Amino acid sequence: MGFDVIVLGATFLGAGIAEALGDRCLMIDRRPQAGYEFINSLKFGHRFDKPLKTEAARSLLEDFKQNGAFEGDRICLFECAPHFYSLLLDKNVLLNTEIISVEHNDDGFTVTTHGVSGYRVHKAKTVIDTRSLPDAATEKYLNFIVNTDKGATLPDRLDTEKFGYECDTVVKCRVNMSDGYQTARKKVFDIVTTLEGFKVAMVADEFEYTFKNEIPKSETGITLFPSQSYANPLLAYDAGVILGGEL
Amino acid sequence: MYISEVFNGKSQKTNVSSVDFTETYDVIVCGLGTAGSMAALMSSENGLKVLGIESFNCVGGTTTIGGIQTHYFGCPGGRYTEIDDKVSEFQRLYTRNQIESRKFVVESLIDETDGEILYEFSVIGVYIDGNEVKGVKAITPQGIADYGCRVIMDCTGDAYVAHMAGCDSHLGRALDGLTQPYSMVSSTRNKMWVGHTNRDFGRVDQYDDEALSKALIFSRSYNMEEERNSNQLMIHMPLIGVREGRHIVCEETVTMQSILDGKKTATPMFYSYADFDKHGWDNTFDGETLGDWCIGSNLNAYNATVPVPYRSVIPKSLDGLLIPCRALDVDRDVASCVRMVVDMKKLGEVGADIAALAIKHNCRLRDIPYYELSEMLKTSGCLDDAYDRGFRIDGTKNWDGTPLVNRSVKFTDDLSAISDMLGTLSPGEAIWSSRLLGEKAVTTLKKLLASDNENARKHAAFALANVGNLSGEDVLISTVIERDATQLQDCRKNNQRRGSMAVYWLGRLKSAKAVDALCEFLTNPRENERPELYEKDSSGTWYVIKGFNNRYFQFMINTVMALIRIGEAHEEWRAKISSAFKTAFLDGSFYDRITDRPKQSSEGNMILNMQNVAERYCRRWGH
Missing domain, CATH: 3.50.50.60 (FAD/NAD(P)-binding domain)
Incomplete structure (x- = not known):
C-alpha cells in the first residue's frame, strides 16, 4: 500500500x-x-x-x-x-x-x-x-523526578525545573552523547545517592536532546x-x- | 546453515554460506523482562559469557515498564529472592517504588558479573545449522549485526524468536482463537506515594502490527479516571499487559486436565501455584475443562499446584533453544496458573541452569542430567517439594468480607459427605468429587433429585451432569425457567449464580429438551428487566464494573454457548437455534441491554464477540 x-x-x-x-x-x-x-x-x-x-x-x-x-x-x-x-x-x-x-x-x-x-x-x-537523531543534537539528558517529604532542598549545583506537582522537581542529568541508558541511569543514581531527604519518583523513559x-x-x-x-x-x-x- | 526470518507473519528460511559473527557468546537471552533479566543475570553468575538483548531500554519488563510490582500467588524460593531483597533495600533508601530500583539494581548486577546488555536491539533473524541454533541477527541503533552463541533463550514472552526459528506452537482458545484480555497499567500519584492502577481492555492479536498498535493507542487514550479515584495520573506504562500468547511445542507439555487428574511430571523444575486466573467474563467460551471446573462446579477461585517439567522449556524441533518464559509448553487453561511473576523469575533461573549444564557436559539441552538440575534448583529453593500441595483455598478475605480460612482441599469418595455438601450453598467440592467418582456416585445423586432440600436437588443435577448423566435434566431446565439467581458461596470471588450454572450444564449435556427454554431466554428483549436477577448485587463477590450488567451477561453468554453445543449435537435443532440467534442479535439493542461501555472496551469486545461467534455458527449450519 x-x-x-x-x-x-x-x-x-x-x-x-x-x-x-x-x-x-x-x-x-x-x-x-x-x-x-x-x-x-x-x-x-x-x-x-x-x-x-x-x-x-x-x-x-x-x-x-x-x-x-x-x-x-x-x-x-x-x-x-x-x-x-x-x-x-x-x-x-x-x-x-x-x-x-x-x-x-x-x-x-x-x-x-x-x-x-x-x-x-x-x-x-x-x-x-x-x-x-543524535547526529543533529548537541546535548543529551536523562531527566528524573525527585520529591521530598522531609522539607529538604536540592543543592544549587543541580539543573532543576519545578513542575505541576507541588513536591516534585525534575532534575536534568546531563550525559555524554555516547552514553546509553544503562550508563545514564548509573549517572542518575550517582546523583541520587548524594541527595539528603529526596527519593526518586520516576526516571525518564527517553533521553532529552538539545539541537x-x-x-x-x-x-x-x-x-x-x-x-x-x-x-x-x-x-x-x-x-x-x-x-x-x-x- | 540458514537464516530463519519472518515475513508478513510467516517464518521463511534462506540458505547462507557463512556468517561473520560480531561476537560469540555462550548464551544470548532475547528479551530482558521478568524471566529474561533473571536468565541473563543468573547465566552470568553461572560463569557463562552472556549477551542480553532487549528492544526497550531497561530490564524487568512487566515488573518495571509493565508497572507490576507485586505478585499474585506462586511459591516462594529461588535465587530471585536475594535479588528482590536488594531491589527492596535500594527502594527503601532511594526510590518511591520498585520500578526504578529494579531497573537499576538488576542491570548493575548483570554488569558486575560481566554480563553484557544491549538495549534498543531487536532480533530479526535466527541462524540455524542443521537442527541447531547458532546465533541471531539483530537490528541495532547502529544498523544490522550478527551474534553467535551456543544457546538462545527466547524470553520474549510471546515466543517471537522461536516462531522466527520455525518452531511449532499453539495459541488461543479452540472456539474463536482468542486469548485473554490485555491490561494497561498507569502510574498515579498521591502526594509522595507513587502507585499503579490497571484496567483490562479488549483482546488484542499481539502478532498483528496494526492490531497491536491500535491496542497501544486505544488503551493510552483512557485517562483511568475510574481506577485512580482522586489520584493524579502520572504516566501510562510503556508495556501493555498481554497475558497470553503462543506456546511452543516442547519435549513435555502440561495440561489442565492432567493437573485435575492428579498426574505429575517426574522431572519438575518448580511448582506453580494459583487459581486458574482467567481474565475476561466470557469463560464459557474457554472450553470444557475450564468450564466444568470454574462455571459448572463453581471452583474458579480454588488454587491448584502445577508441577512444571523442565522439558516444557525445551522445544521439540530445535536444539540450542530454550523457552524459559510465558511461552513454555502448557495448555492455555493451565497457562493462566503458570504465568505469575514468581514463575517467570524461576523460569529465568531454570533457563540459566539448563544452559550451564548443557555447556558443562557438552550435550544437547534435552540430554542434561536432571538429577544435577534438580540439585541446583533444590539448593536455591526454586524447587521445593514442600510446595507440592495439590489444591488449596488461600487468600485473606472470603466472598462476604469475613476472614478466609486457608486450607488444603481433598476431594472425597465419601458419598454421605458428598450428599451433605450438595445440600449447602457451597457444593463445588462435592460436584467435583462426584465427577471423580463417576458412575459410583450416580445412584446417590439420583436419590437427591427427589429431595425436599432445594440445594441438594439442584446441586445433585449439576453433579450428575458433571458425570455425563442426563437424569437431572428436568431439574436443570426448571432451574433455568425460574431464573434461579441464588449465588453460591464456594469461592472468595466470582461465585456463580445457580441459574447460569444450570444453563451451562444443559449445554454440556447437549440437551435438546432445553432448547425452547434457552431460546425464550435469549430472545426476550425485556429479560434484563428482572430486577431480582440482574440488577441486585447479591453478595459483592463479582467485581463491579460500572455500566456493565455482568449478571445478565453471564446468563446470556452461557445460553449462547449452550445452544451452540446443542446445535452441534442435534442437526434438527439448528434452524430454531439459528433463528433465535438472529432474533437476539438482529439489532444493537442486545448490546445496550448489557452495557453502555465503548465497543473497544474489554466488556464491549466480549459482547460483540459473543454475537460474532453466534453468527459464525449460523453460517456454519447453513442458516
Missing part, C-alpha cells in the same frame, strides 16, 4: 502531519509509545505563550488547559497524554515497529520495517523523520524535523499540521 507521506517517529510533530494528511500518512515508530519525546523524556517545555498558527494545535492547547497542564505557574503534561493518544485513534500508526531501511528510488521511498509480524515493505512519495540551530540535511533525501527540537509539544504539533498542509 502506498502513502503520500511516511513519518518516522510517533511524535507530536508526526501527529500534526498525520492530522493534516489523514489516510495519506503512515507513522512508524520502534517504541510502544507516542509523544514520548516530550512526555516520557520529562521535557514538558516552555514558551507556551507563543501563538499557535493552526486550529488543530489551538484545540489541543484547550484540551491541555482543561487537563491541568498549566495550573499555577507550572507545567505538567501527564494528564494530557490520553488526549494526545486520542488524536491518533483514527490515524495510520505502527508502533513497536523497527525501521530496517529507507531507500530512495525513482518512485519515491521504500521503507522496510520489522514488527510483530516480521518484515514488511511500505512505499511513500515522501519520508519525514521526526525522531531525535543544533540548523538541522543537518539527510543524504538520503529524507526530510529531517526532530520534534523534540521545538520548545514545547504544542509548537511541534502546530509545525506538523502546517508541514502536512503544505505536502
Whole structure:
C-alpha cells in the first residue's frame, strides 16, 4: 500500500502531519509509545505563550488547559497524554515497529520495517523523520523526578525545573552523547545517592536532546524535523499540521 | 546453515554460506523482562559469557515498564529472592517504588558479573545449522549485526524468536482463537506515594502490527479516571499487559486436565501455584475443562499446584533453544496458573541452569542430567517439594468480607459427605468429587433429585451432569425457567449464580429438551428487566464494573454457548437455534441491554464477540 507521506517517529510533530494528511500518512515508530519525546523524556517545555498558527494545535492547547497542564505557574503534561493518544485513534500508526531501511528510488521511498509480524515493505512519495537523531543534537539528558517529604532542598549545583506537582522537581542529568541508558541511569543514581531527604519518583523513559540551530540535511533525501527540537509539544504539533498542509 | 526470518507473519528460511559473527557468546537471552533479566543475570553468575538483548531500554519488563510490582500467588524460593531483597533495600533508601530500583539494581548486577546488555536491539533473524541454533541477527541503533552463541533463550514472552526459528506452537482458545484480555497499567500519584492502577481492555492479536498498535493507542487514550479515584495520573506504562500468547511445542507439555487428574511430571523444575486466573467474563467460551471446573462446579477461585517439567522449556524441533518464559509448553487453561511473576523469575533461573549444564557436559539441552538440575534448583529453593500441595483455598478475605480460612482441599469418595455438601450453598467440592467418582456416585445423586432440600436437588443435577448423566435434566431446565439467581458461596470471588450454572450444564449435556427454554431466554428483549436477577448485587463477590450488567451477561453468554453445543449435537435443532440467534442479535439493542461501555472496551469486545461467534455458527449450519 502506498502513502503520500511516511513519518518516522510517533511524535507530536508526526501527529500534526498525520492530522493534516489523514489516510495519506503512515507513522512508524520502534517504541510502544507516542509523544514520548516530550512526555516520557520529562521535557514538558516552555514558551507556551507563543501563538499557535493552526486550529488543530489551538484545540489541543484547550484540551491541555482543561487537563491541568498549566495550573499555577507550572507545567505538567501527564494528564494530557490520553488526549494526545486520542488524536491518533483514527490515524495510520505502527508502533513497536523497527525501521530496517529507507531507500530512495525513482518512485519515491521504500521503507522496510520489522514488527510483530516480521518484515514488511511500505512505499511513500515522501519520508519525514521526526525522531531525535543524535547526529543533529548537541546535548543529551536523562531527566528524573525527585520529591521530598522531609522539607529538604536540592543543592544549587543541580539543573532543576519545578513542575505541576507541588513536591516534585525534575532534575536534568546531563550525559555524554555516547552514553546509553544503562550508563545514564548509573549517572542518575550517582546523583541520587548524594541527595539528603529526596527519593526518586520516576526516571525518564527517553533521553532529552538539545539541537543544533540548523538541522543537518539527510543524504538520503529524507526530510529531517526532530520534534523534540521545538520548545514545547504544542509548537511541534502546530509545525506538523502546517508541514502536512503544505505536502 | 540458514537464516530463519519472518515475513508478513510467516517464518521463511534462506540458505547462507557463512556468517561473520560480531561476537560469540555462550548464551544470548532475547528479551530482558521478568524471566529474561533473571536468565541473563543468573547465566552470568553461572560463569557463562552472556549477551542480553532487549528492544526497550531497561530490564524487568512487566515488573518495571509493565508497572507490576507485586505478585499474585506462586511459591516462594529461588535465587530471585536475594535479588528482590536488594531491589527492596535500594527502594527503601532511594526510590518511591520498585520500578526504578529494579531497573537499576538488576542491570548493575548483570554488569558486575560481566554480563553484557544491549538495549534498543531487536532480533530479526535466527541462524540455524542443521537442527541447531547458532546465533541471531539483530537490528541495532547502529544498523544490522550478527551474534553467535551456543544457546538462545527466547524470553520474549510471546515466543517471537522461536516462531522466527520455525518452531511449532499453539495459541488461543479452540472456539474463536482468542486469548485473554490485555491490561494497561498507569502510574498515579498521591502526594509522595507513587502507585499503579490497571484496567483490562479488549483482546488484542499481539502478532498483528496494526492490531497491536491500535491496542497501544486505544488503551493510552483512557485517562483511568475510574481506577485512580482522586489520584493524579502520572504516566501510562510503556508495556501493555498481554497475558497470553503462543506456546511452543516442547519435549513435555502440561495440561489442565492432567493437573485435575492428579498426574505429575517426574522431572519438575518448580511448582506453580494459583487459581486458574482467567481474565475476561466470557469463560464459557474457554472450553470444557475450564468450564466444568470454574462455571459448572463453581471452583474458579480454588488454587491448584502445577508441577512444571523442565522439558516444557525445551522445544521439540530445535536444539540450542530454550523457552524459559510465558511461552513454555502448557495448555492455555493451565497457562493462566503458570504465568505469575514468581514463575517467570524461576523460569529465568531454570533457563540459566539448563544452559550451564548443557555447556558443562557438552550435550544437547534435552540430554542434561536432571538429577544435577534438580540439585541446583533444590539448593536455591526454586524447587521445593514442600510446595507440592495439590489444591488449596488461600487468600485473606472470603466472598462476604469475613476472614478466609486457608486450607488444603481433598476431594472425597465419601458419598454421605458428598450428599451433605450438595445440600449447602457451597457444593463445588462435592460436584467435583462426584465427577471423580463417576458412575459410583450416580445412584446417590439420583436419590437427591427427589429431595425436599432445594440445594441438594439442584446441586445433585449439576453433579450428575458433571458425570455425563442426563437424569437431572428436568431439574436443570426448571432451574433455568425460574431464573434461579441464588449465588453460591464456594469461592472468595466470582461465585456463580445457580441459574447460569444450570444453563451451562444443559449445554454440556447437549440437551435438546432445553432448547425452547434457552431460546425464550435469549430472545426476550425485556429479560434484563428482572430486577431480582440482574440488577441486585447479591453478595459483592463479582467485581463491579460500572455500566456493565455482568449478571445478565453471564446468563446470556452461557445460553449462547449452550445452544451452540446443542446445535452441534442435534442437526434438527439448528434452524430454531439459528433463528433465535438472529432474533437476539438482529439489532444493537442486545448490546445496550448489557452495557453502555465503548465497543473497544474489554466488556464491549466480549459482547460483540459473543454475537460474532453466534453468527459464525449460523453460517456454519447453513442458516
